[in-house]
Amino acid sequence: xxxxxxxxxxxxxxxxxxxxxxxxxxxxxATGQLSLGHAGFMSIGAYTSSILSKNADMPLFIxxxxxxxxxxxxxxxxxxxxxxxxxxxxxxATLGFGEVVRVILLNMKITNGALGITGLKxxxxxxxxxxxxxxxxxxxxxxxxxxxxxxxxxxxMLLLFLLILFLTLRxxxxxxxxxxxxxxxxxxxxxxxxxxxxxxxxxxxxxxxxLAGLCGGLFAHITTAITPNDFNxxxxxxxxxxxxxxxxxxxxxxLFGAIALTTLPEVLRGxxxxxxxxxxxxxxxxxxxxPRGLIGSDTLQKLFRRNKKHNDQPKGVE
Amino acid sequence: MKxxxxxKSLLSVLxxxxxxxxxxxxxxNPSSTGAAxxxxxxxxxxxxxxxxxxxxxxxxxSGSSAAYGEAQKKGLDLALEELNExxxxxxxxxxQYEDTGGKKExxxxxxxxxxxxxxxxxxxxxxxxxxxxxxxxxxxEAETPIFGIxxxxxxxxxxxxxxxxxxxxxxxxxxxxxxxxxxxxxSKTAAFIYAENDDFSVSGFQTMKKTAEEMGxxxxxxxxxxxxxxxxxxxxxxxxxxNPDVLLVSALYKEGSMVVKKARELGINSLIVGGNGFNNPKxxxxxxxxxxxxxxxxxxxxxxxxxxxxxxxxxxxAKYGSKPDxxxxxxxxxxxxMSQSLLAAGTAxxxxxxxxxxxxxxxxxxxGKLSFDEGRNPIGxxxxxxxxxxxxxxxx
Numbered sequence: 263x264x265x266x267x268x269x270x271x272x273x274x275x276x277x278x279x280x281x282x283x284x285x286x287x288x289x290x291x292a293t294g295q296l297s298l299g300h301a302g303f304m305s306i307g308a309y310t311s312s313i314l315s316k317n318a319d320m321p322l323f324i325x326x327x328x329x330x331x332x333x334x335x336x337x338x339x340x341x342x343x344x345x346x347x348x349x350x351x352x353x354x355a356t357l358g359f360g361e362v363v364r365v366i367l368l369n370m371k372i373t374n375g376a377l378g379i380t381g382l383k384x385x386x387x388x389x390x391x392x393x394x395x396x397x398x399x400x401x402x403x404x405x406x407x408x409x410x411x412x413x414x415x416x417x418x419m420l421l422l423f424l425l426i427l428f429l430t431l432r433x434x435x436x437x438x439x440x441x442x443x444x445x446x447x448x449x450x451x452x453x454x455x456x457x458x459x460x461x462x463x464x465x466x467x468x469x470x471x472x473l474a475g476l477c478g479g480l481f482a483h484i485t486t487a488i489t490p491n492d493f494n495x496x497x498x499x500x501x502x503x504x505x506x507x508x509x510x511x512x513x514x515x516x517l518f519g520a521i522a523l524t525t526l527p528e529v530l531r532g533x534x535x536x537x538x539x540x541x542x543x544x545x546x547x548x549x550x551x552x553p554r555g556l557i558g559s560d561t562l563q564k565l566f567r568r569n570k571k572h573n574d575q576p577k578g579v580e
Numbered sequence: 581m582k583x584x585x586x587x588k589s590l591l592s593v594l595x596x597x598x599x600x601x602x603x604x605x606x607x608x609n610p611s612s613t614g615a616a617x618x619x620x621x622x623x624x625x626x627x628x629x630x631x632x633x634x635x636x637x638x639x640x641x642s643g644s645s646a647a648y649g650e651a652q653k654k655g656l657d658l659a660l661e662e663l664n665e666x667x668x669x670x671x672x673x674x675x676q677y678e679d680t681g682g683k684k685e686x687x688x689x690x691x692x693x694x695x696x697x698x699x700x701x702x703x704x705x706x707x708x709x710x711x712x713x714x715x716x717x718x719x720x721e722a723e724t725p726i727f728g729i730x731x732x733x734x735x736x737x738x739x740x741x742x743x744x745x746x747x748x749x750x751x752x753x754x755x756x757x758x759x760x761x762x763x764x765x766x767s768k769t770a771a772f773i774y775a776e777n778d779d780f781s782v783s784g785f786q787t788m789k790k791t792a793e794e795m796g797x798x799x800x801x802x803x804x805x806x807x808x809x810x811x812x813x814x815x816x817x818x819x820x821x822x823n824p825d826v827l828l829v830s831a832l833y834k835e836g837s838m839v840v841k842k843a844r845e846l847g848i849n850s851l852i853v854g855g856n857g858f859n860n861p862k863x864x865x866x867x868x869x870x871x872x873x874x875x876x877x878x879x880x881x882x883x884x885x886x887x888x889x890x891x892x893x894x895x896x897x898a899k900y901g902s903k904p905d906x907x908x909x910x911x912x913x914x915x916x917x918m919s920q921s922l923l924a925a926g927t928a929x930x931x932x933x934x935x936x937x938x939x940x941x942x943x944x945x946x947x948g949k950l951s952f953d954e955g956r957n958p959i960g961x962x963x964x965x966x967x968x969x970x971x972x973x974x975x976x
């Protein structure tokens with residue numbers, strides 16, 4: 263019971279949120295596109311859903327979904343010209359996009375400029391309202407209200423995450439996933455094989471952006487207050503480092519990166535002022551020892567060979 | 581080889597960006613780890629009545645705004661030392677610090693950790709208003725008093741019953757400064773310049789504009805810049821043509837000081853009134869002699885001729901070798917308020933402490949007199965100061 267305190271629940275909720283973000287960047291990277299626009303798409307999702315839920319009084323889930331779709335729509339618009347670019351050029355273009363979004367948000371009236379949108383209804387409160395309608399109250403379960411709210415948020419997030427993960431794994435082994443992989447391995451060869459490269463790249467970009475928009479909406483309603491500065495350059499780096507530290511070859515790598523990088527600052531909390539030094543040192547060390555990320559496809563193969571009985575990937579679940 | 585080149589470009593981007601991140605978060609100051617001497621319990625003569633209260637301190641202790649958090653921590657540590665000495669046998673306060681690094685998620689996590697894992701009776705902080713707006717609801721829901729000492733934007737107290745602050749909202753400080761200065765100089769027209777990408781500056785600007793309207797000042801124009809800008813010639817040239825009687829600047833100290841400096845260089849002779857962001861001795865380092873005549877409202881001035889203030893300034897200088905700023909002063913006061921309310925409650929209970937805090941009346945602190953109204957908004961008066969010979973002196 264001690265484990266179920268809102269602090270632990272909150273930290274795990276952020277971990278799950280970051281896992282979804284990791285999947286979002288993983289899918290874009292799956293076609294070999296280095297997009298740094300994820301914070302931009304996140305902010306589009308966050309602001310769209312916040313304005314809809316706060317100003318237009320829409321149901322929360324519809325608002326969050328609308329935010330995700332909005333991000334996808336914008337991705338469609340900016341994807342057409344930018345996806346012709348490769349590697350670092352694409353990175354710079356999408357990074358510029360993220361900054362443009364941030365500056366627009368700073369200057370619009372409806373987004374309340376730099377002050378941002380505050381006083382949003384939290385996901386936990388919303389879920390708890392539902393539970394109360396179903397006759398489940400904190401008293402009947404013998405826990406405090408904050409605990410049940412955090413717990414509901416976490417359970418909701420976990421279910422959502424598992425659904426997304428399931429779909430991602432299905433995607434990877436489908437025609438689509440194999441096309442992504444072919445493009446990533448060699449774009450010219452993929453084109454020669456008859457794969458419509460531009461179509462698949464666009465698709466990966468949009469799926470990644472929709473997921474980022476979804477995370478934005480969730481982030482807004484977990485923290486209950488958003489400002490344009492929450493989605494600045496640092497956020498991009500954070501999301502990107504999930505994939506880079508964890509590995510970009512298999513989805514488990516990105517997930518592992520998200521879990522590790524979200525947990526580390528909390529575990530290192532005891533070190534107070536020296537926290538960031540250790541954090542940085544660990545990052546440098548990982549990059550020096552495993553430049554292609556902690557978990558690559560070879561890691562999984564090794565595990566399989568050693569442990570043939572297990573058919574699922576045991577490393578990623580943890 | 582394609583995959584390899586992608587991972588290479590990923591790596592180079594990450595390395596480059598980690599350099600950037602490293603620069604901005606390298607400012608943390610690892611000195612002064614709050615090892616305040618604890619009260620000597622060797623001879624517990626009156627220990628029957630003594631109780632311990634653990635208080636959480638949530639500040640930015642790393643990252644680009646770490647200077648604010650460090651000042652607050654120093655103020656608290658000094659107050660802790662003094663209080664544990666004077667309250668020996670009655671109350672022992674312990675402070676547990678958590679660092680947010682200026683991040684919202686981290687502020688929420690810190691507050692959750694302090695409330696649920698460390699079982700603190702109350703929390704002082706967080707440093708930024710944005711952090712408070714995210715973390716305040718968490719504390720309020722958990723029925724733990726949370727006490728803001730540097731959150732000046734509107735709407736903080738609306739979060740809930742358990743949210744307090746002793747930082748005067750800008751809606752009190754700015755109008756005080758504007759009224760005193762403008763009445764004295766008889767200004768008729770005003771122009772505004774503010775940082776548009778900073779919540780604190782925008783909020784300050786809105787208050788300035790509202791006050792100007794109420795006072796019947798003619799609004800000649802508004803210009804903006806961004807935090808991080810270094811060149812303000814275009815905006816200030818425009819303002820020079822407008823030739824306002826008073827120039828109202830809402831910004832953080834760094835950009836604000838540069839604006840003041842450039843304005844004087846361009847020959848703008850208007851009276852300049854600044855927002856709370858100017859409450860920093862660094863203003864004189866950056867603006868130099870151009871700061872002369874700058875008027876700012878502040879809850880605290882180390883030059884104030886008041887016995888309590890001078891005692892605090894002396895103790896602070898003896899301990900840290902520098903003069904305290906507003907952030908240290910408000911942190912110092914907050915712990916005295918906590919201690920007073922805890923003693924009145926007689927127990928380290930969150931609800932009892934909240935009720936006592938809400939009753940606070942005429943508290944005499946180094947940052948002035950303080951009471952709370954029904955909405956738990958602080959009532960106090962701001963000191964209006966003027967820059968003179970490299971320091972802020974009370975405005976006359």
